[in-house]
Amino acid sequence: MHDPNGRLLLVRRANEPGRGLWSVPGGRVEPGEDEPTAVVRELAEETGLTVRPGELAGVVVRGPYRIADYRCDLAPGSAVHPRAGDDAADARFVDLAGYAELPVVDGLTELLREWDALPRV
Template identity: 55%
Template sequence: MTAADPPAVPCVGAVVHDPDRRLLLVRRRNEPGRGLWSLPGGRVEPGETVADAVEREVREETGLRVRAGAEVGRIRIEAGAVVYDVVDLACTLLVPGARPVAGDDADDAVFADAATLTALPCTPRLVETLRGWGVLPG
């Protein structure tokens, strides 16, 4: 990092599919991406592992309990004074069939099938990135 580079903020995102292969999405309540749909996630708190952080963020934003799995991919999101360095993890629902309830940084939460996802205003590059990683809803 040079003096001109903005600091990187470690973040996580959760790739969660329900038993019908729909993808868990939240509508962001706050910036960045306020009003847009994205994966649940957020900052990694000091002392947290990425697995702990993604499990906490999903619980806070959707009320769902998940178990973090393998890394799906990484993306860097430039946001002015900082860069969000996001690692997205595949997560397994601990209670299959549970319904998400928006909370914390989300003002809505849904499991979206492919048709629903294409109709939602999503954060920039979300659909293209997930397509590239092979994790779009089936």
Template identity: 55%
Template sequence: MDRERVDCVGALVYDEQRRLLVVRRANDPGRGLWSLPGGRVEPGEDDPTAVVREVAEETGLTVQVGTLVGEVEREAPQGRLYVIRDYEATPLSGTLTPGDDATDARFVTRPELLALPTATLLISTLEQWNALPG
């Protein structure tokens, strides 16, 4: 049986010190864990539009979407599968403020990221993609 696939996007947003933008999830899956800003692609959206919307909703920042960094699949509720495509994105404007389903949002260095409770496989995936913060 084919599982229902849910298209999602995530953003790898770095500041000028190459710190990575992460959010603490307010809701399941991963409530209380730190992850990349992102979420579901809404009907009628392309990936870049979804990235811009999700980053704005969760962090208050406006970003310019760059290249696709990689794609992962993660277990989703009701036996579905999240298909998450992560893109590099550059912050353009806005004030960093957690919102929507994020209880906190911050730019972190590599040691700070490694000390946080992060979503399943986030660190190993970022390592594979050579995308850990500086």
């Protein structure tokens, strides 16, 4: 998810795998949920933001996990400043220079580049 300025929303993982590294927010689809519903719930839990999921950005398989990432927009009336919660130790929007300084999970940069989802500024 990008903010109106083109910065990318990232969270610093509080738990394994990837504890201490930065990644896009996400998590498991709970029983009875579809993927868009899980996206809304996970972003609210990890960042405090309310989003509207859009098109599928891409899918990657890591071990036994199928990870689907969706492009999202802030929902009307949502907070605009992320706050870390749940499985996140920190949450923030980052520009391209800030992204380059962060330790990110393996393969994230390549996937974001492939999906045209790196910070735009």
